[in-house]
Amino acid sequence: AQRVTQPEKLLSVFKGAPVELKCNYSYSGSPELFWYVQYSRQRLQLLLRHISRESIKGFTADLNKGETSFHLKKPFAQEEDSAMYYCALRGWGGSEKLVFGKGTKLTVNP
Amino acid sequence: DVKVTQSSRYLVKRTGEKVFLECVQDMDHENMFWYRQDPGLGLRLIYFSYDVKMKEKGDIPEGYSVSREKKERFSLILESASTNQTSMYLCASGGQAGAEAFFGQGTRLTVV
Numbered sequence: 001a002q003r004v005t006q007p008e009k010l011l012s013v014f015k016g017a018p019v020e021l022k023c024n025y026s027y028s029g030s031p032e033l034f035w036y037v038q039y040s041r042q043r044l045q046l047l048l049r050h051i052s053r054e055s056i057k058g059f060t061a062d063l064n065k066g067e068t069s070f071h072l073k074k075p076f077a078q079e080e081d082s083a084m085y086y087c088a089l090r091g092w093g094g095s096e097k098l099v100f101g102k103g104t105k106l107t108v109n110p
Numbered sequence: 111d112v113k114v115t116q117s118s119r120y121l122v123k124r125t126g127e128k129v130f131l132e133c134v135q136d137m138d139h140e141n142m143f144w145y146r147q148d149p150g151l152g153l154r155l156i157y158f159s160y161d162v163k164m165k166e167k168g169d170i171p172e173g174y175s176v177s178r179e180k181k182e183r184f185s186l187i188l189e190s191a192s193t194n195q196t197s198m199y200l201c202a203s204g205g206q207a208g209a210e211a212f213f214g215q216g217t218r219l220t221v222v
Contacts, residue, residue, distance in 0.1 A: 101152055
């Protein structure tokens with residue numbers, strides 16, 4: 001069974017501080033991991049995915065298969081990063097479901 | 111620009127009514143998904159479809175059914191609406207595994 005765990009419901013940091021949003025997963029096969037973000041009054045959108053190994057808006061995430069983790073990091077948080085962040089997992093099969101964690105609400109204080 | 115459009119932003123229905131939520135995508139995606147989003151519970155998958163007329167149950171299918179007669183349209187049906195189905199419903203579409211999923215704007219359903 002696929003499972004995504006985000007242990008923090010809420011995370012609050014000050015502007016300029018580093019931020020790390022944790023994500024752990026459980027999946028027997030080879031997973032594809034994603035981070036999605038939802039800003040206030042906007043639709044959910046992709047932030048980044050592990051296969052592309054990009055840095056988006058200063059955020060990075062590394063897939064650690066040994067620890068089954070895909071933590072999202074940013075060295076210097078900005079106020080505009082305040083949003084709801086969801087980690088998601090999908091298998092590589094042709095009919096694999098896309099499963100989300102419960103989300104972490106990040107607040108960046110001035 | 112990918113568009114996933116849900117037919118209603120807000121709906122208010124009575125207990126016991128049959129409710130249809132419609133979702134249309136314009137990117138020829140094979141996969142479409144229905145989720146409900148509740149505070150503290152995140153996004154929970156109700157059903158998904160990987161091809162026309164093909165569907166699979168997600169994690170919380172009870173009380174729901176789906177229909178996908180055409181590739182671009184995926185409908186969520188509440189057979190007999192109940193108050194515990196009051197929620198935000200999100201539709202998404204995406205390509206094959208590894209591809210990004212695109213979301214609709216959501217339908218906030220209130221069952222009274």
